[in-house]
Amino acid sequence: MGTNDTPPLDRPFFIVNPASGGGRTRNRVGALIDAIERAGLEADCAFTTRPGEGIDIAREAIGAGRTFLVACGGDGTVNEVVNGVMAEGAAERVKVGTIGMGTGKDIAKCLGIGRGARALRAIAQGEERRVDIGKVTAIGEDGQEQVRYFLLEASAGWVPEISQSTPRWLKRLGDTAPYVIMTVVKMLGPMGRSFTLRIDGREFDGRYNTISVHNMELWGGDLVAAPGAAPDDGLFDVIRWGDLGRREVLRAVDGQRKGGVHLEMEGVDRHPARVVELSSPKPTRLDLDGEMGGYLPARIEMLAGAIRFAAPPGGHAGER
Numbered sequence: 645m646g647t648n649d650t651p652p653l654d655r656p657f658f659i660v661n662p663a664s665g666g667g668r669t670r671n672r673v674g675a676l677i678d679a680i681e682r683a684g685l686e687a688d689c690a691f692t693t694r695p696g697e698g699i700d701i702a703r704e705a706i707g708a709g710r711t712f713l714v715a716c717g718g719d720g721t722v723n724e725v726v727n728g729v730m731a732e733g734a735a736e737r738v739k740v741g742t743i744g745m746g747t748g749k750d751i752a753k754c755l756g757i758g759r760g761a762r763a764l765r766a767i768a769q770g771e772e773r774r775v776d777i778g779k780v781t782a783i784g785e786d787g788q789e790q791v792r793y794f795l796l797e798a799s800a801g802w803v804p805e806i807s808q809s810t811p812r813w814l815k816r817l818g819d820t821a822p823y824v825i826m827t828v829v830k831m832l833g834p835m836g837r838s839f840t841l842r843i844d845g846r847e848f849d850g851r852y853n854t855i856s857v858h859n860m861e862l863w864g865g866d867l868v869a870a871p872g873a874a875p876d877d878g879l880f881d882v883i884r885w886g887d888l889g890r891r892e893v894l895r896a897v898d899g900q901r902k903g904g905v906h907l908e909m910e911g912v913d914r915h916p917a918r919v920v921e922l923s924s925p926k927p928t929r930l931d932l933d934g935e936m937g938g939y940l941p942a943r944i945e946m947l948a949g950a951i952r953f954a955a956p957p958g959g960h961a962g963e964r
């Protein structure tokens with residue numbers, strides 16, 4: 645559909661994070677605008693200037709009547725735009741899209757729009773798919789209860805602390821290398837902690853390396869955390885890494901690089917879930933879509949089909 649046929653408020657509004665991709669997006673803005681215009685769309689863009697601003701820009705755009713918001717960045721940028729949509733209570737009237745320009749861009753890959761040209765086709769041709777999201781009630785930086793949403797994963801423990809402690813400058817090394825380097829650094833510290841875990845009301849308290857709740861199969865830039873996890877089946881995949889030793893943790897990390905064979909290891913398992921409650925006696929950070937998502941305790945609820953996404957129905961990570 646050409647721009648002339650489209651009512652202005654239904655046109656895609658591109659929210660661009662120049663800091664994504666380890667700052668490389670800043671130099672790709674010209675190419676992005678060219679690609680948008682070649683796809684027959686108007687390059688109607690806003691640029692984030694600080695972390696979290698994607699939420700505010702999305703909310704303002706919705707307030708101004710916009711109904712199609714496209715996150716141009718990585719998973720954190722998509723997460724912010726979706727949080728803006730949910731904060732406005734606008735999930736039914738606003739569609740979300742993404743052009744993946746981040747380091748990992750796992751959300752785009754899991755929806756079969758990892759390539760920019762494929763993503764633009766989904767946007768220009770009005771493709772739409774209902775996608776599940778997770779609603780998280782946890783503790784914010786200010787110590788108060790906060791509600792946030794995620795598309796990819798919510799997690800706590802050793803593995804998410806790798807991405808949380810990866811400095812921005814290191815991300816410039818590529819999509820996977822920074823996380824491999826940080827894995828080695830994290831091996832020097834403690835590997836497990838106690839968690840109180842309830843999966844749909846069933847108790848699984850114990851000592852774990854990592855608990856992760858997945859809505860899609862990838863995380864950490866191409867690592868297959870939950871093979872086959874579908875973004876629209878109304879279920880999470882909870883992956884438990886038990887209190888593994890250093891060698892087993894390395895094997896499990898490597899198993900994710902080999903398509904998800906870590907799930908065959910003793911001490912690693914998966915459970916389907918709709919509601920997950922997680923806490924720890926130690927102060928523990930929560931990761932949401934690769935970003936800091938507050939602190940435990942957390943209640944994580946499935947919102948089936950809550951978001952309208954510009955993506956081909958049935959698209960999956962195998963197409964990346």
Ligand SMILES: Nc1ncnc2c1ncn2[C@@H]1O[C@H](COP(=O)(O)OP(=O)(O)OP(=O)(O)O)[C@@H](O)[C@H]1O
Nearest residue numbers: 664665692693695696718719720721746747748749
């Ligand atoms: N202008 C900005 N300057 C610095 N940080 C920003 C700016 N705009 C947004 N951010 C922050 O950049 C962070 C990273 O964004 P994003 O996740 O989209 O990119 P990425 O880390 O390269 O990709 P991925 O998560 O897919 O690996 C987010 O926490 C976001 O809040």
